[in-house]
Amino acid sequence: xxxxxxxxxxxxxxxxxxxxxxxxxxxxxxxxxxxxxxxxxxxxxxxxxxxxxxxxxxxxxxxxxxxxxxxxxxxxxxxxxxxxxxxxxxx
Amino acid sequence: xxxxxxxxxxxxxxxxxxxxxxxxxxxxxxxxxxxxxxxxxxxxxxxxxxxxxxxxxxxxxxxxxxxxxxxxxxxxxxxxxxxxxxxxxxxxxxxxxxxxxxxxxxxxxxxxxxxxxxxxxxxxxxxxxxxxxxxxxxxxxxxxxxxxxxxxxxxxxxxxxxxxxxxxxxxxxxxxxxxxxxxxxxxxxxxxxxxxxxxxxxxxxxxxxxxxxxxxxxxxxxxxxxxxxxxxxxxxxxxxxxxxxxxxxxxxxxxxxxxxxxxxxxxxxxxxxxxxxxxxxxxxxxxxxxxxxxxxxxxxxxxxxxxxxxxxxxxxxxxxxxxxxxxxxxxxxxxxxxxxxxxxxxxxxxxxxxxxxxxxxxxxxxxxxxxxxxxxxxxxxxxxxxxxxxxxxxxxxxxx
Numbered sequence: 235x236x237x238x239x240x241x242x243x244x245x246x247x248x249x250x251x252x253x254x255x256x257x258x259x260x261x262x263x264x265x266x267x268x269x270x271x272x273x274x275x276x277x278x279x280x281x282x283x284x285x286x287x288x289x290x291x292x293x294x295x296x297x298x299x300x301x302x303x304x305x306x307x308x309x310x311x312x313x314x315x316x317x318x319x320x321x322x323x324x325x
Numbered sequence: 326x327x328x329x330x331x332x333x334x335x336x337x338x339x340x341x342x343x344x345x346x347x348x349x350x351x352x353x354x355x356x357x358x359x360x361x362x363x364x365x366x367x368x369x370x371x372x373x374x375x376x377x378x379x380x381x382x383x384x385x386x387x388x389x390x391x392x393x394x395x396x397x398x399x400x401x402x403x404x405x406x407x408x409x410x411x412x413x414x415x416x417x418x419x420x421x422x423x424x425x426x427x428x429x430x431x432x433x434x435x436x437x438x439x440x441x442x443x444x445x446x447x448x449x450x451x452x453x454x455x456x457x458x459x460x461x462x463x464x465x466x467x468x469x470x471x472x473x474x475x476x477x478x479x480x481x482x483x484x485x486x487x488x489x490x491x492x493x494x495x496x497x498x499x500x501x502x503x504x505x506x507x508x509x510x511x512x513x514x515x516x517x518x519x520x521x522x523x524x525x526x527x528x529x530x531x532x533x534x535x536x537x538x539x540x541x542x543x544x545x546x547x548x549x550x551x552x553x554x555x556x557x558x559x560x561x562x563x564x565x566x567x568x569x570x571x572x573x574x575x576x577x578x579x580x581x582x583x584x585x586x587x588x589x590x591x592x593x594x595x596x597x598x599x600x601x602x603x604x605x606x607x608x609x610x611x612x613x614x615x616x617x618x619x620x621x622x623x624x625x626x627x628x629x630x631x632x633x634x635x636x637x638x639x640x641x642x643x644x645x646x647x648x649x650x651x652x653x654x655x656x657x658x659x660x661x662x663x664x665x666x667x668x669x670x671x672x673x674x675x676x677x678x679x680x681x682x683x684x685x686x687x688x689x690x691x692x693x694x695x696x697x698x699x700x701x702x703x704x705x706x707x708x709x710x711x712x713x714x715x716x717x718x719x720x721x722x723x724x725x
Contacts, residue, residue, distance in 0.1 A: 244506075246406055246409045246410045246413060247409065248405045248408075248409040248446060250401075250402060250405055250446065255403070255406045256406065257403075257406035257407065257409070257410060257508075258506070259410055259505045259506040259507070259508045260505075260506030260507070261506060261507065262506065262507035262508060264402065264403050264406055266399075
């Protein structure tokens, strides 16, 4: 949870009424993020750790911490697999 | 369902969506439309963002088929991301040009998109049009080349790359493109506003370059940069001329954008300013026709503010001419014959139309391939060549 998510700087994105659409101009692939994914994407500023983002999201969404942690782990896995985000160690 | 009907249905839907009062009862007939075909057509017109937005409103619930709305929403998302790419790149270019001290004016596209549609994602951007001063032309070119742009050659152009650049130069504009991964960014530079290529009779008749393009401009934010944009009056004139002369009244995207611009700015635009700017009868006719078409599409008028009758010179329209323009709007593509017919009909007088006929039949400038290749044909052979091209085009369309 100390890892810091770093967005791929090539990615173009747009917030559409609380959801996000991402475009990788190098591949031409589009990705959609729901409201939770969009909130994560907006908070991932390259400085905040996963734990800090999770704390902020707990304040924003009415959800149990365990459930949110699992959702964020799944989201990070998908984003990483698609080259949209990389995780760097805070230490 | 024919393409004409699809365009008609898009326009009918647009009219209802923008009509005053409750639309709930008016949209019930739309349940029975061929929504998958209509969504494809809307997407083709680059308007998925706008229609996804208005069709997902609560009062439209149950009107558009669920699967069609999902398809439309997904297309709208792609447009939003595509436009975000354009906005990001435009912002960088505007910042770069500003640092060089180059003054440029953003035409169309992002200049009024946020106000017209409520956001910059509603309709697909195809290029960024910039009006620059003639003196800055080579500085801007050098800047774009240093930023990895290359001259853009229209894929359908049948001549060489050098010939295309020459043709564009004759229209007093230049096209550049840059590839970022699989995406291409197109920039169109204009340094003189004119109706058509150099030597075209409509250039003198409309005298577009004498209009106050750089007067009463305002600023618009594009990403982190700001750009100059036209005054609402000049924007209306530009949109009307662009739709009528460059697109020959064809293209639902341009027409709907023009309607929405009038819908939003109709009460702000000063008709007396437009009247003072647009003096040429031919230009007033173009404006009159487009205003009449938008008035019919919107289903209401701005009474004395933007009354098309006030612009239209007496006797400017031939019998059936206005119906022809309306048919042009409904066509799926711009046919060459309709394009030339529009150009011949455009002047407001018979003398003007005869000047156009003479230009096409006898002026070597009207045959693009002759002058770009330096192989000017005989003046007296030209009418036969033109008729040959017309017949060939008609036959090609018959066999298509």
